[in-house]
Amino acid sequence: MKDAQGDPAYGRTNWRRFALAVSVPTVAAGALVFGLASGAFxxxxxxxxxxxxxxxxxxxxxxxxxxxxKQETAKKGDQDVPVAMSGIASAKLYNLCQSVRAPGSPISLTIRAGRDPDSPAKATNLLIGMSELNGNAEFTDINIGQDASTLGQGGPEAKGELGAFGQEASRVVITDLKQTAVSTTAGTFTLTGLNLKINFPGKDGNPPECF
Structure with missing residues (x-):
């Protein structure tokens, strides 16, 4: 089936599932960046x-x-989600992309910002709960194995439980960043050149995603 504009017409179930999936990331408007132990968050x-x-x-x-x-889900009865938590006090993000797609849905939401090299996206007190991170990383003045309760360089909230494993550095640079996350918070988030778009399947049958 197609709609009046000739685009594929998707049923209500897909749209409802998509809306539920993207509601939290859309409000966050461009989440980001990284981070298992059993420490509470x-x-x-x-x-x-x-x-x-x-x-x-x-x-x-x-x-x-x-x-x-670990992070608690809103759905009662579900187990907490284990995550790697990363905090960054101040960050610049070049050519930032965020995408989300509901399982089984033919639709994705993408958010892009900071595509001008002279005007990157910026954030303060970033705190991200993630399950995977890929890229090339360089750390400056790093401490590995520090007690998570004593961490302080990544922002006021970026610390774990007493006795849990942690690490921190005065600076981090990651290129070719690719990350899968479940949450992001920030004190401020400046998205220069913001573009938010609903995407439908391309020639391969899948909607565009960040990677």
Whole structure:
């Protein structure tokens, strides 16, 4: 079936599933960046549990910390989600992309920003709960094995439980960043050249995603 404009017409079930999946990431408007141990993480909100993808040509961050944690989902009865938590006190993100796609849905949502090299996206007190990170990373003045409760360089909330494994550095630079996350919070998030788009399947039958 096609609609009046000749585009594929998708049933209500797909749209409802898509809307539920993207509601939290859309409000976050461009989540980001990284991070298992069993340390607790005091999340400021219950997560949906829907993973989303983040990519950037480069992340340049001042003040970094990382430790293991877990996050509570809003759906009662579901188990907490184990995550790697990463905090960055101040970050610049070049050619940032975020995408989310509901399982089984033919639709994706992409958010792009910071595509001008002279005007990257910026964030302060970033705190990200993620399941996977790929890229090339360089750390400056790094401490590995530090007690997670004593971390402080990644922002005021970026610390774990007493006795849990942690690490921190004065600076982190990651190129060719590709990340899968379930949550992001930030004190401020500046998305220069913001573009938000609903995407339908391409020639390969899949909608565009960040990677």
């Amino acid at each position: 005091a999340a400021s909100f219950a997560i949906s549990g829907q993973p989303f993808k983040i990519s950037a040509d480069k992340l340049d961050g001042t003040g970094f910390s990382q430790y293991g944690g």
